[in-house]
Amino acid sequence: MAIRPDIPPKNLTEMSREAIAALVADLGEPAYRADQIHGWVFQRGARSLDAMSNLPKRLRARLAEAGYAVGRVEVGQLRESIDGTRKLAVRLDDGAVVETVLIPMGEGRFSQCVSSQVGCALDCKFCYTGTLGLSRHLTPGEIVDQVLLARTLVPDDVRITHIVYMGMGEPLHNFDGVVQSIRVLTDPEGIGFSPRKITVSTSGLVPKIKALGEAVPVNLAISLNASSDAIRDRIMPVNKRYPIETLVEAVDDYPIHSRGKMTMEYVLLGEVNDSDTDAHRLARVLARVRHKVRINLIPWNPFQGPGYDRPEEARVRAFQQILERRRYTVTVRTTKGLDIDAACGQLGERPAS
Ligand code: SF4
Known part of the structure; x- marks a missing residue:
């Protein structure tokens, strides 16, 4: 029996600040975007990428395409x-x-x-x-x-x-x-x-x-x-x-x-x-x-x-x-x-x- 979950590890709610920073860098975005995402997830309790209203639509779309979500x-x-x-x-x-x-x-x-x-x-x-x-x-x-x-x-x-x-x-x-x-x-x-x-x-x-x-x-x-x-x-x-x-x-x-x-x-x-x-x-x-x-x-x-x-x-x-x-x-x-x-x-x- 597989006891590891068979779902992709792309839930922003389990990522450290460093991991979010690395993701943002990989996407070629400026570093302050990582602070914005981290703040939305852990301080403001956003439950979707769309709720992150000060992130450009383009970045939200790229995160979604790459399979990231806020909470699953x-x-x-x-x-x-x-x-x-x-x-x-x-x-x-x-x-x-x-x-x-x-x-x-x-x-x-x-x-x-x-x-x-x-x-x-x-x-x-x-x-x-x-x-x-x-x-x-x-x-x-x-x-x-x-x-x-x-x-x-x-x-x-x-x-x-x-x-x-x-x-x-x-x-x-x-x-x-x-x-x-x-x-x-x-x-x-x-x-x-x-x-x-x-x-x-x-x-x-x-x-x-x-x-x-x-x-x-x-x-x-x-x-x-x-x-x-x-x-x-x-x-x-x-x-x-x-x-x-x-x-x-x-x-x-x-x-x-x-x-x-x-x-x-x-x-x-x-x-x-x-x-x-x-x-x-x-x-x-x-x-x-x-x-x-x-x-x-x-x-x-x-x-x-x-x-x-x-x-x-x-x-x-x-x-x-x-x-x-x-x-x-x-x-x-x-x-x-x-x-x-x-x-x-x-x-x-x-x-x-
Ligand atoms: S949940 Fe805790 S108390 Fe219940 S079976 Fe598992 S280890 Fe035992």
Whole structure:
């Protein structure tokens, strides 16, 4: 199966300023045209070559003839949850659909969860996206486009302040695409996100964790979800290749900025990984990185199929308290977007009923 997208890499939304400058030079145009194109795409949010009104028609035509476009995606269905979460379906050039979610953080701020693949190969048993299998990686432009599109859908007084790579797909499986998208998103003369406001979440592709730390200074989140290899093997097949100890070692080696902490995500599945014994064992497993991590507990968000239970609130609190007594920083994720299948682990097109 080809997992690289079979579409030409001529999406201006994935090109660096240097790449646009080289393109403009190749076309024999003056250098300032590159600044104009870059500004239209990344600051003014143009969605077509025709919208670039101060470029000569001749140049727009030449770009189009050469196959360049601004974004190769279309807005699909937009759904809004009663809690203010918005889920946007994004239709790609080849007809595939991915989803991106805007999560309200209060005071007119949103965090955006972006997808990095169509489906996912990792097959985590508690995740709807995992049931879809992997169709293909997204191009860097298709990732950046999710952010550019979302900006057009929120009111002017609302800001998207954080980006999390926690949507459909395993970001580190699409390593090159994700890293290039981060470079575009963090270009200070373009979209200008601080890398500190970007978090990449991985199920634990250990060699790529080190490579990510060397490539871009973003935050890391690990989807851990178990306190023993026996349990993790069952719910996350990736653990057979990269067991917990190697994962904790990679976390220990990952560069973190001063006072920053990495997030260890732990999806609580009733009577699978949510007992007091699990909490005590988790505290032991993470002991060597305790000062570097915060644990984020996520009561499982149900979808039909795998037969798990969402634990009661009292069980979640008990689990949290055990870890806190062992001096861990522990948060419980507030569930957002459950009514529109936009919560963690629920993304992916449902078959028409
Ligand atoms: S949790 Fe993440 S890595 Fe696992 S199947 Fe779902 S999308 Fe893939």
